[in-house]
Amino acid sequence: MKIYNSLTKKIEDFHPIEEGKVTMYVCGPTVYNYVHIGNMRPVITFDMVYKYFKYLGYKVTYASNFTDVNPKIIKAAEELKITEREVADRFIKAYLEDLKNYNCSEIDKRPRVIECLDDIFSFIKKLIEKDYAYAVDGNVYFRVSKIKDYGILSKQETSDLISGSRIEIDDRKENPLDFALWRKTDKGEQFDSPWGKGIPGWHTECVVMINKIFGPKIDIHAGGVDLKFPHHENEIAQSIALNNNYIANYWMHNGHININNEKMSKSLGNFILAKDFIKEHNANEIKLAFLSTHYRQPLNLSNKILEEGKSINNKIIAALKSANLELNINNDGHIYTKEKDILFEKYMNDDFNTPNVITLLLSLVKELNQEIRNNGKEILPLTNKILTITNILGLTYPMPKFTEKQKEIYKEWENARKNKDYEKADIYRQKLIEENIL
Ligand SMILES: [Zn+2]
CATH class of the missing domain: 3.40.50.620 (HUPs)
Structure with a gap:
């Protein structure tokens, strides 16, 4: 360190x-x-x-x-x-x-x-x-x-x-x-x-x-x-x-x-x-904007940097939401735990190089999205890495456990889609969006 x-x-x-x-x-x-x-x-x-x-x-x-x-x-x-x-x-x-x-x-x-x-x-x-x-x-x-x-x-x-x-x-x-x-x-x-x-x-x-x-x-x-x-x-x-x-x-x-x-x-x-x-920006976006400049450097707060913070936050939210859905439906009993990342520690041990950490975070998000698309085995460890890093940067992403009822709605939605009952599928989809699952 x-x-x-x-x-x-x-x-x-x-x-x-x-x-x-x-x-x-x-x-x-x-x-x-x-x-x-x-x-x-x-x-x-x-x-x-x-x-x-x-x-x-x-x-x-x-x-x-x-x-x-x-x-x-x-x-x-x-x-x-x-x-x-x-x-x-x-x-x-x-x-x-x-x-x-x-x-x-x-x-x-x-x-x-x-x-x-x-x-x-x-x-x-x-x-x-x-x-x-x-x-x-x-x-x-x-x-x-x-x-x-x-x-x-x-x-x-x-x-x-x-x-x-x-x-x-x-x-x-x-x-x-x-x-x-x-x-x-x-x-x-x-x-x-x-x-x-x-x-x-x-x-x-x-x-x-x-x-x-x-x-x-x-x-x-x-x-x-x-x-x-x-x-x-x-x-x-x-x-x-x-x-x-x-x-x-x-x-x-x-x-x-x-x-x-x-x-x-x-x-x-x-x-x-x-x-x-x-009131105008949420805490995650502000922190991502702040931490994208090394703490010892002057920070120029511009619309550009705030937009970037917002965009990075949205990417993380989207990936984690998909991962949480995947894990709740297909990997029940999973737990979110601390997961080490060698590069993360290397950057942080270098006088808290958070700009590099944010770049790393984006590449982990990309990997996670790929893994979700490919139904890979690394969804949980990658999610854990991202949550570990974001937690240290002071960012919060809720990863709720689904209720039995929510899982049921999800299954109904899948069935409706399988049976090409688009009208029903739409109703379930709407419910899942309301529950913040999709
Ligand atoms: Zn003092």
Whole structure:
């Protein structure tokens, strides 16, 4: 198993910290609004990664947080004229609904900031004790100058980082790169802390949650490429300070999304919310469109790619439907089980090469169709291979067992056709279509 590690910029062999186990953490949403489809790319990507590790036999624990305390939430509460907790609850609920609709709900731990405040306090206290952080005027900042590796992930010189536009200018900081661990607030939601009333800094919560759930180090930390700096760089700085490690042995970042070759933005009018997108395309089609580009590459979401996703999905549906019919009528007692495919594993072990997997999937579908036409013996194993692969890609295809009644109708249809009673045959055929068998 090889993974591209954003930290070392190399493709590396995957070795878990503990044999047989994988721990992974993906930065979740700030719940102040509905998420857009760019937010769904890490969700879909790391759901596939999670499922593949499980398929390989690892015991995987996947955590993804909710940033439910944040200045953006305070602002939203003001605008919506409700409390911060109401804002967070509303958009957590909406996000969970999105996950369900995109069929990506398999996340083991979903920590929230509100539940981790005491852990955040003791974490910041330790940083202050070790001189890695300092309190000024009710705020606490991380002292970046103490981290000699600062910039390792985004591979930027600190001077470039300073000239970059994403640094918050604040006179109280010793160094422009220092970031807030605790932020004094005078409006909206505030929490009592050893440094006065305020809210925790965004970069602190993920490290604290990881330490709380998993301990000082995990196997995989992942997120969108836009989180590399400053968020992930700052997570790493805190972990170096307290645990002398980079939090994770492997850092994975998915590329961003463009819409028809343009950056998605509200001003361009091409901003698509996940909840609206799923009304127009089903989850399988969206996932096939997303996964047809390697996760590290930018994904250009165009009508063409969505049409292709739809067409591939329809081909899989048609083949599996025929196979399920064949197996129910002629091979009763069959069971759908995991079926290995060497090429599939080869592609997935190559840093999750899903574009190749989709090409393989199409050739398996073609083989299955041939096998059905020829009444061959490979219908069940081929079906199992396709179901195994599609399941890991997060696609769902129901393969219902027929009832005795349904089988009877099918036999009646066959008899009617044999006897050239086309009128009767048509009635049975209609019934079978209604039952979603044909
Ligand atoms: Zn994070």
